[in-house]
Amino acid sequence: MAALCAALAARRKGARVWLVDAAPPILRGGNTRHARNMRVAHDGPSALVPDAYSVAAFAADLRRADPAADPALVETLAADSVDLPRWLAGQGVAFQPRADGMIPYSRRTVFLLGGGTAMVNALYRTAMALGVRVRHDTRVEAVTPEGRVTLRRGEARSTVAAHAVVVATGGFQANRRWLAEAFGPDAVGFVNRGTPHADGALLRALLEAGAAPVGEAAHAHIVAVDARSPADDGGIVTRADGMPWGLVLDRDGRPVDDGAHETGSARYSAWGRLVAGCPGALAHVILDAAGVARLGRRVYPPETMPDTDTLARALALDPGALAATLDRAGPAGGPPWHVIPIRPGITFTGLGVRVDAEGRVRDGAGETMPGLFAAGMIMAPGVLGGRYLSGTALTISAVFGRRAGEAAARHAFA
């Protein structure tokens, strides 16, 4: 999304633009394929969003989410979000009107008609119609501040001399080795909810080249997902539920307790952090029949165990100890028991590069690195510090993608 917005903005400023993506066409758009709504400030109700959400209120929410956020980025993000629906509509993006009665009430976010993949399709179509040249299945191996970019497609390497480069490769949530460095060895059991191409290679390269780091590698947005999810790219439907009204047991049969007893939407990330702390990054939600009914329809239905002994065998636990735990803390209506295995599902990581409001990458001394820009989740830790504020990732990607693209075009022509 950030790369697309940067490409569109730069192209509309007259620059010749290459959009290079490590992913194949079917996975284009990064994690935006799995997004649905974006947070925008607005003065009053419109066809897309009810009530009002002022720029000041958006900025305050951002400061609350991460008190260490860069004030310049916060102000820019909140102010520029106002124009975002209009600008995106101008690039062919369709939003879902409130009048159809199908979207949940949200005064802070606008909904994409059909979701993020539909938006990505529209942005690509516009970009290609404008003459942006798109290169898929192509990895960027190196970027120098002078704009020399080394590309690799299959076995073929080539070098491109660009006047400006916008890096929009997101975090490193698909890179299991880096996750293990940040979260410990059990991170091999993490599920990556988005694109398998978020390997953080360019993030690491920029940091090694002297870009100033921002945020924390171990501050990631993690929710509890079904352990049967695909290792990558499972998106929204793999999110697990039932933890607040069931009993959660870790791999060794010990109950996992969320001290806060979250039941609102905060429960997803609360349980993500809890299960990330469990041995082996694995836990099981045990429900009774009433708990299953409350779940509603699931992509991965719970497995039913007729009695406690069967459950103990399935979870490789001692039957006596399990029976005691269930007696003490289990749901009242079982057996039969209904079991959902859960793992941490990572959406994005919290380490990035520091940029100014135009997306220029800063070095350790606070100087900007000429010709080198970053946009999207690779610089989002400067705003969110790796924390989650619903609908904000898309807004950051679009606002700073657009700004970085325009600034890169200005730099290229200067």
Place this chain on the structure above:
Amino acid sequence: MPSPDDPLFEEARRQMTVCVVCKFCNGYCDVFRAADERPALTDGDLMYLANLCHHCRTCWYACQYRPPHTLAVALPAVLTRVRTRSWRRCVGFGPPGGPALLALVATLLVPVLALLLVPAEVLFAAHSGPGAFHAVIPRGPMVWGAALAVLAPVGLVAVAMARFWRMIGGGSPRAVWRALPDTLRAILALRNLRGGGPGCNDRDDRVSSGRRHAHHLVLWGFLLTLAATLAAAVAHHLVGMRAPYPWISAPVLLGTVGGVALLVGIAGMAWIKHRSDPAPDALESRPAEWTLLAVLGATAATGLALLVLRETAAMGLLLALHLGTVLAFFVTLPFGKMMHAPFRALALLRTTIEHQSSDRRHDRTTPPV
């Protein structure tokens, strides 16, 4: 009754479950709203949803789970399969060789009979004035043939519709009456082919209103030709006029405008189908789709040709050919793609009823301000 472990329905249920959880597409059409209200996704629910689906393919392009994703959601194809299955189940049988062969046989049957039974000097002579058509094919056989060819298939369709209506939940006469205006609007405006506003993915991932406009021409053209037939019956029985009717008369004007609209619409539909990305489609349903377009197109084309050439010696055989295409339309009616029309109308009626009753529930639970 459909068996609950039918692999087609199992697969449709698996895919639709992803949609019920995801909800991203719920701004596109009635299918997703209706699925939301029927999370059990029984076989009957799936047949209902499949017939609500207008096959606009928009959800396929928007889908984050479409193949090669492991969740492999390919709704347009699987709903096409369920839809076709629902027609077959409710009709109970189908012709050997499918609708295409049946259509071809029916189309050729009347000209062949005419060649065999009508003396060549009558068939290949120019006739003019009132009663000219019946000079070639006498009124008795034409009326009785038509009655038989129309009533049997229409009866089958009516029985199938009654079965389908029961299967998807039906509705009281009161509820039906109340839902009728909205349902007619949804049908006549093709509300579900708007893709939630900007249009549908007719051919690829770009949005367009081409298919909706082409389908409008087909639908309205078809209705006009039906009106022309009714007008002809009125002219014959009440006014005492005899076909062929003059150019400036209700049957000819309605039929001409309708026939031209049909032809243009069918050309548009065929062009879009021909140029469209086949990836979202169930390709085994293509023959039935092409058959319907061909039969409707042939009916309109022969009707217009008959109008233009009715004073010439070609009239006799053209009349027989036109009647053959009309016969083909009716005999294939219960077995081909045309079944989408009555079944979709019922599904839309049902969804309007459900929508209205949920609105009423909502109204009752809204506290007074």
